[in-house]
Amino acid sequence: MSGWLAIAGLGPGAEALVTPEVSASLAEATDVVGYIPYVARVAERPGLTLHASDNRVEVDRARHALQMAAEGRRVVVVSSGDPGVFAMAAAVFEALEAGAPEWRDLDIRVLPGITAMLAAAARAGAPLGHDFCAINLSDNLKPWALIEKRLRLAAEADFAMAFYNPRSRARPEGFARALELLRDVCGDDRPVIFARAVSTPGEKLTVVPLTKARPEMADMRTVVLVGSSLTRVLRAGDRPLVYTPRSAPE
């Protein structure tokens, strides 16, 4: 088989944040597969076929990509950010596990990208400088009770936290409940960063204490970072710099 499959992260938005490894795989590809807005970020060229599909068909898309690679095509499955973070890499391996045995002989590579959480943290300073965790607040693929349990335990363990998919029009109430839970456990002053559309022309960064955090400050283009009890906000001119010290006291 001469085909291969790369599962690549396009980073948070800016061209400068696409890794050279990902650009090289796209330059060699015959086919690019992915969710419509991510495929739209790939430049058309002769010899390249773009296969854009809706977000709800992840495993079908993964099967299609594996099938094309098995037929000898050079296929890149694209995700935003990093493909292993709430994205297509796991979906491809799910399809591989359930799929044709010969697919396991394929050349399959995961090419990392800059995930939204890290791009946002860099804009804000270093809020993830000590231990942290990432939680997807969407209850499309897991029950809300599990999200709430993880949130509470992460807050009690005093992690800094990053929330992906914080709030959508289809489920506006979940993030409001998450903020209430955090106020219960963390108190009012914990720094919260709303980082929207990082590294795109629509980028907006807002830093507020937990008591001033409102559900409508987030949408599906926002990643939300919440500090630990040690996270500090420095003022540098008119810019807030948020950082979590490297050490925690005994």
Ligand SMILES: C[S@@+](CC[C@H](N)C(=O)[O-])C[C@H]1O[C@@H](n2cnc3c(N)ncnc32)[C@H](O)[C@@H]1O
């Ligand atoms: C399905 S997840 C995909 C995450 C992606 N694989 C990554 O590593 O960044 C989509 C969520 O990522 C976050 N996100 C993606 N790009 C972003 C950006 N440029 N700025 C802020 N948040 C972003 C938002 O929370 C969005 O709801």
